[in-house]
Amino acid sequence: MMASFWHSAVLLCMAVAANVAQEDMEVDCGPDSVTLRWRAARSQMDASLLRLGDCYPSSVSAGEAMFQVELSDCNFRRMVTGDTLMYMNELTSMSAPKAHLKSVFQSYPVVCAYERPADWAPPIFDVVLFHTYGQGDLVYHMGLMTDDFSGPHLSREYPLGSSIHILAAVEQKDHQPLLLLLEECVATTMPELQPAGPVYPIITKGCLVDSMTSNAKFEPRRETSEIRLSLKAFKFTVGEEVYIHCKLLAWDPSGLDTSRKACHYVKGHGWELLDDPSHSNLCSCCDSSCKSQKRRGIPSGKLGQTQNAVLGPLTTTDNSPA
Structure with missing residues (x-):
């Protein structure tokens, strides 16, 4: 079932807000994981302060934060609508040590959407039970x-x-x-x-x-x-x-x-x-x-x-x- 699920997956990697440029954030939705890369070249933000849900960055270097997480972690929310299975989260920033940095970052939605298989059931529960x-x-x-x-x-x-x-x-x-x-x-x-x-x-x-x-x-x-x-x-x-x-x-x-x-x-x-x-x-x-x-x-x-x-x-x- 998992193979057919991902062969028919429609990736809808949304990290979109009016004031977010494509070069700031990249999201790659994998079969059961998400890779998110944030580049803070323009915002002067401390990338170590970023959080994806309740997860810390997997790595931080030179104004860049990388998250490599499972869809079952970080408080991803699952939503099923019609033929679409969606996993939703938010990229946010902890309070910066300097007050003037607090206003340079908002929370941004991170969504991975896939085509829902006809026989899909909640993955943590056996379909019979x-x-x-x-x-x-x-x-x-x-x-x-x-x-x-x-x-x-x-x-x-x-x-x-x-x-x-x-x-x-x-x-x-x-x-x-x-x-x-x-x-x-x-x-x-x-x-x-x-x-x-x-x-x-x-x-x-x-x-x-x-x-x-x-x-x-x-x-x-x-x-x-x-x-x-x-x-x-x-x-x-x-x-x-x-x-x-x-x-x-x-x-x-x-x-x-x-x-x-x-x-x-x-x-x-x-x-x-x-x-x-x-x-x-x-x-x-x-x-x-x-x-x-x-x-x-x-x-x-x-x-x-x-x-x-x-x-x-x-x-x-x-x-x-x-």
Whole structure:
């Protein structure tokens, strides 16, 4: 797949700003790396102060800085739009030791764009274990993760009482800040929801109802566009295949209310709002029925549209003595 990917790559090496000349910066987008050369002959800048994302120059000499970095490093942001896969970053300068040097350099975009293969999937996740879903121009991901959320969980079997870690994310792209919520999650024995089939409720209207009887909880966010969920392998249908169905929602971070939220139950304390415990009163309806309500001022567009996602199959095993 990698060979066909790069044979069809369309390099769009953008290091463009109105006041940047071609001789100042050269960008070469390789298969999985970027080489950037900055010449500071006209700007009198200390080239050692340059940063590509959070990366220092690979080499500095006589007013020239060279970066040779991987696309997986330096905080490159990945964006998928239609048939194009883009990696974006910025070249910036740290504060110069002399005040008059601060104004001679701005941040400049550095973008490498490639033709997106039809079978492309996020490279750090196995396509079987980490699923991708599309909703208009929003791209969602959802997967089963290791205990520290550093990568995909490679086994589909979970001993009864062990932890199931789930990560869901929406690609930020060029949108305003997005807050990802899990509106509904249930476990079933079917890859498609059936009206008459057995259902184990996990999340209802943003309330992690499973946390009332287990150690299930929302983990602290790393960023607003993703949400992390930890469950205990439940005694639903031990030994049978189970699928977890969820509704994902991209929402306005400032628009939380009783119908758009992420709440879990903390024993001895009560319901707690993941994103701001001081406003846990939004979770008070979790003990009764949280009704949807319309809010004024919430931006239109893709916000408020849900995306259905399913994980599985996974199996809960019971190794306790009969």
